[in-house]
Amino acid sequence: MGTSGFSWKLEDHPKFPKGKTIGLVVLDGWGEANPDKYNCIHVAETPTMDSLKTGAPDRWRLVRAHGKAVGLPTEDDMGNSEVGHNALGAGRIFAQGAKLVDLALASGKIYEGEGFEYIKECFDAGTLHLIGLLSDGGVHSRLDQLQLLLKGVSERGAKRIRVHVLTDGRDVLDGSSVGFVETLENDLANLRAKGVDAQIASGGGRMYVTMDRYENDWGVVKRGWDAQVLGEAPYKFRNAVEAVKKLREDPKNNDQYLPPFVIVDEGGKAVGPIVDGDAVVTFNFRADRMVMIAKALEYENFDIFDRVRFPKIRYAGMLQYDGELKLPSKYLVSPPEIDRTSGEYLVHNGVRTFACSETVKFGHVTFFWNGNRSGYFNSSLEEYVEIPSDSGITFNVEPKMKALEIAEKARDAILSRKFDQVRVNLPNGDMVGHTGDINATVVACKAADEAVKIILDAIEQVGGIYVVTADHGNAEDMVKRNKSGQPLLDKNGNIQVLTSHTLQPVPIAIGGPGLAPGVRFRKDVPDGGLANVAATVMNLHGFVAPSDYEATLIEVVDN
Ligand SMILES: O=C(O)[C@@H](CO)OP(=O)(O)O
Ligand SMILES: [Mn+2]
Numbered sequence: 084m085g086t087s088g089f090s091w092k093l094e095d096h097p098k099f100p101k102g103k104t105i106g107l108v109v110l111d112g113w114g115e116a117n118p119d120k121y122n123c124i125h126v127a128e129t130p131t132m133d134s135l136k137t138g139a140p141d142r143w144r145l146v147r148a149h150g151k152a153v154g155l156p157t158e159d160d161m162g163n164s165e166v167g168h169n170a171l172g173a174g175r176i177f178a179q180g181a182k183l184v185d186l187a188l189a190s191g192k193i194y195e196g197e198g199f200e201y202i203k204e205c206f207d208a209g210t211l212h213l214i215g216l217l218s219d220g221g222v223h224s225r226l227d228q229l230q231l232l233l234k235g236v237s238e239r240g241a242k243r244i245r246v247h248v249l250t251d252g253r254d255v256l257d258g259s260s261v262g263f264v265e266t267l268e269n270d271l272a273n274l275r276a277k278g279v280d281a282q283i284a285s286g287g288g289r290m291y292v293t294m295d296r297y298e299n300d301w302g303v304v305k306r307g308w309d310a311q312v313l314g315e316a317p318y319k320f321r322n323a324v325e326a327v328k329k330l331r332e333d334p335k336n337n338d339q340y341l342p343p344f345v346i347v348d349e350g351g352k353a354v355g356p357i358v359d360g361d362a363v364v365t366f367n368f369r370a371d372r373m374v375m376i377a378k379a380l381e382y383e384n385f386d387i388f389d390r391v392r393f394p395k396i397r398y399a400g401m402l403q404y405d406g407e408l409k410l411p412s413k414y415l416v417s418p419p420e421i422d423r424t425s426g427e428y429l430v431h432n433g434v435r436t437f438a439c440s441e442t443v444k445f446g447h448v449t450f451f452w453n454g455n456r457s458g459y460f461n462s463s464l465e466e467y468v469e470i471p472s473d474s475g476i477t478f479n480v481e482p483k484m485k486a487l488e489i490a491e492k493a494r495d496a497i498l499s500r501k502f503d504q505v506r507v508n509l510p511n512g513d514m515v516g517h518t519g520d521i522n523a524t525v526v527a528c529k530a531a532d533e534a535v536k537i538i539l540d541a542i543e544q545v546g547g548i549y550v551v552t553a554d555h556g557n558a559e560d561m562v563k564r565n566k567s568g569q570p571l572l573d574k575n576g577n578i579q580v581l582t583s584h585t586l587q588p589v590p591i592a593i594g595g596p597g598l599a600p601g602v603r604f605r606k607d608v609p610d611g612g613l614a615n616v617a618a619t620v621m622n623l624h625g626f627v628a629p630s631d632y633e634a635t636l637i638e639v640v641d642n
């Protein structure tokens with residue numbers, strides 16, 4: 084805020100008492116949709132979530148979790164964990180990376196900042212490498228932004244460009260990688276016709292190459308390093324369209340898990356390893372899956388895997404991915420300044436906080452929740468526990484994931500009475516939903532529901548309050564549909580499986596013995612979204628939210 088009168092002190096709420104233990108559950112990828120057989124949440128046995136919905140109509144509602152409600156450019160943008168948890172934690176809607184990059188490209192400001200000046204130094208003598216997710220999913224990156232960037236850099240002196248593509252199939256349909264690579268190849272051919280030496284240099288599937296997160300499996304980043312920097316991969320092709328088509332022929336491969344490949348010249352030599360004097364831009368705007376590669380590209384001292392070579396490059400991120408680590412130090416677009424998050428306020432007001440998830444979502448309830456900052460605000464009041472995720476498997480193989488372990492940790496934290504807020508993320512609906520395996524996703528939803536029950540039982544025992552919500556949809560719709568909602572079929576008559584998030588709203592339920600009988604959801608915030616949750620939770624802790632927070636969802640009526 085910067086104003087001299089600023090204070091972290093929150094006003095006491097006139098109607099909500101302090102000192103209640105709050106169990107705050109985020110079901111990842113758990114939206115609300117019409118019941119049908121592709122709605123895994125509906126198909127699964129979910130007695131706990133069902134009872135929240137039907138048991139107390141004044142204490143269950145839907146909130147918006149996509150599009151402008153979470154700071155995304157348009158209402159066609161599905162929700163995602165980054166923007167969802169940012170909104171949940173920050174209590175306000177910030178224009179998010181996708182939008183900020185759009186604006187910077189449209190105004191040309193992206194080419195005026197320090198980050199671009201820095202990489203531009205390499206344009207005369209070196210190669211510009213662009214590494215990122217190739218799709219129009221809009222969660223981590225967008226093809227149209229890459230296209231504008233290619234045009235912009237070539238107009239501003241980049242003479243040799245190499246694109247290192249990561250295929251998607253998670254935010255977009257599996258198999259769509261071929262079309263995206265064709266589009267990019269076409270653009271690069273147009274650049275070549277204008278005298279720019281532009282080519283795809285390497286590729287691989289996002290879940291197998293480069294885009295790991297929260298240090299779940301550094302092998303993923305290493306595979307990317309080998310292909311992108313060293314020019315080494317198990318598969319070599321003369322062109323990327325052929326690479327993706329050929330590698331997809333193996334039924335074990337899909338877009339998300341395509342093995343790494345490099346493009347080679349007629350002599351079999353990789354066309355685009357990264358060498359001294361080159362510039363590198365990672366063009367994803369979203370943070371979590373770029374932090375690890377950013378460390379490998381930026382840190383002089385790095386010993387997590389053998390980089391073999393550490394080229395002297397100029398590296399910039401599309402955004403700065405970690406505000407606390409200041410990583411990367413150079414970036415093209417300034418990230419949203421998500422300040423004064425609810426977590427920081429509550430800690431300043433003495434609220435003792437416990438947060439837990441398993442590795443694949445750990446940063447969601449900590450890093451994203453706290454406005455893309457790693458670490459504690461106050462380590463004597465906070466405890467964050469990460470339960471190691473399974474690695475090297477797709478989660479349809481173990482759809483229960485670590486839901487039980489997370490719930491038990493939360494239960495113990497609640498029963499210990501050492502914390503005022505116990506916050507968890509239950510990943511199942513999302514992580515298994517992304518595999519496109521409908522049966523496994525049903526198992527996943529049941530496991531998440533059972534975990535919720537354990538946490539609610541603990542809250543019951545300590546006389547606390549629960550808040551159960553979600554960050555965006557996923558498991559509630561597993562099929563691509565036409566405009567009238569009918570499932571779409573592919574050319575073989577099979578349904579087109581939807582692995583992505585959705586545009587659906589998500590539920591929020593409150594309750595527990597600590598909640599006074601007259602507390603209910605207000606009727607006058609019909610468009611409420613995830614950003615309204617922070618003020619709500621602050622009230623339940625006994626505080627009035629800061630005046631610029633989105634409105635609370637709750638009120639107290641005299642019975
Ligand atoms: O896996 C991810 O990176 C995204 C989808 O691209 O999912 P979520 O936003 O739920 O983390
Ligand atoms: Mn999520």
Ligand SMILES: [Mn+2]
Nearest residue numbers: 112513514517
């Ligand atoms: Mn997801």
